[in-house]
Amino acid sequence: MERIVQQTDYDALSCRISAISKGYLPSPSLQIERCQYDGYREIHMEYLRVLKGVSMKIYSKVYQVAKTSFPVMNYGTYLRTVAIDLALDEFLKRVGDGRKVQVVNLGCGSDLRMIPLLRNLSDLFYVDVDYERSISVKSKVLWESPMLREMLDLKREDSTGEVSSDRYKLVACDLNRLDQTMQSLQALTSPDYPTVIITECLLCYMRDRESQQLIDSVMGFYKSGSWISYDPIGGSAPDDRFGVIMQNNLKESRNLDMPTLMIYNSTERYASRFHDADTTAIDMWELFTSQISNEECARLRSLQFLDEIEELKVMQKHYLLLVARW
Template identity: 70%
Template sequence: METVVQQTDYDALSCRMSAIAKGYLPSPSLQVDRCNYHQYKEFHMEYLRALKSVSMRIYSIVNRVVKTSFPVMNYGTYLRTVSIDVALNDYLTSLGKDKKVQVINLGCGSDLRMIPLLQNFPTLTYIDVDYDSSISVKSKVLWNSEALKNLLDLQRDESTGEVFAERYKLASSDLNRLEETMQRLHDLTEKDCTTIIITECLLCYMRQEESQKLIGSIVSYYQSGTWIAYDPIGGSEPNDRFGRVMQANLRESRNLEMPTLMIYNSKEKYASRFPTTDASVTDMWEIFSNRISADENKRLRSLQFLDEIEELKVMQKHYVLSTASWQK
């Protein structure tokens, strides 16, 4: 199961690198200006370069997709990435730059958001959590790149090989093992510190019981925070076949399940995952239609010709961004 789910991170990295190569990312208005994400393309390209020296197999998987991705997929990656980045930045900005805060990225994979966030928010700490195999690859890639090592001010414990920085930690844990996960978080984080949880296409791959126990335990443990989640939903309309088709394709191509895709299959049901009344859920098509400016839309259209508008609409109505906050 671990290996199969890990493959989804290679997919995400491939899509992100494709969107960067084609110019979708970074968005000048949303990521560079609004979120102050500078050198975005450069540190992603550096990660890919260092990945080649760590695992030619993973590098080849990523590089192949970069060369063959379609516009509809690049649009989807763009929406996924900028929506999370803006939500993160806006929440952190609302707290103020002097506010002590910790970000915990559960199922982090190869995500590199920690680089601009640590640069932009001097009182922020960042913890990446994933399977041991994923953390091992990421640690090696970051350590093997002088540029990334310097950006993060990384150190290495020679006795354990663990890579870390004063405000950045990598933690290996199987998130389906709740006791193990909570112990790691207890060791690495502060219970009373304002906490942001990121889960990006994570909850959908967990069984309902495990995912809800994880959510409940984390919300109960930390005094205050916000959970930012991105996931697919199956669709609740009687004639909506999106979820069933997605499940069938994943089973056939990957032997992979999304256990809760059809349980939390609407925005309202997805919001109910979180034990707080302060939960909002927006689908990606709403973000594309209502929150992307005319100038940004024009920029996107100039990158690649997109004639699959209806396909894009159907897909993006089935991916959601949720923010749920709590305060004790």
């Protein structure tokens, strides 16, 4: 099961590469201007280029899926990426310049947003956590690329062979194992600094008990922070079949489970897992229609013809962005 879940990262990476190739990402106004992400496209293309040498098998999978991605998928990737970046940017701006701040990306996969962030913010400490196999591939790609190695100022740990820098750590860990997870976080990060936890399509693959323990323990450890989570929600209306169909399709096609999709099937239920926090949870269709400007929507429309607006709406109503502050 670990292997199957771990491989979902290749889908996420393929979707990002597709959205970048078609021009959805980076958003000039939201990611480049507002979050000051420079070199976004170049960073991702370099990662893909070097991935080819590290693992031809993974590269081929990513390349094939990226080539055939539909407009609705590109919109979805655009929305999830931009929504997380904006929530993160808001937190970092609220903390302000000159204060130490930590970002912990749980189930980071091949996510590369740490590169522009670490370059922009000299007081930022960033930790990426994933299964050993994901961390090993990511570590190799970052090291094999002179450009990415230099951007992150990486060195190689003698003991593990993993790359790291003074402000960036890659942690191999099974997040279902709370003892292991907390030990790593306690060793690397401080409970005293404001901390952002990112879970982008992680909690949906975890069992209920383990994911709840993870949320409770991590929120209990850091004195103040913000949890930014993006996930599918099954849908709570009596005639809503989205979640059940999604679960069946994933099981049939990949033997992949989403154990809590139908438990936390609405924005309210999903938010209820984050105890003692000030939470906002919004479905991605609402986010799209309320927070993306007319100019940005016009830019997206100019990229590809999107015929399936109803399909986009149904899909995006079944994904959410949660921000919990404590």
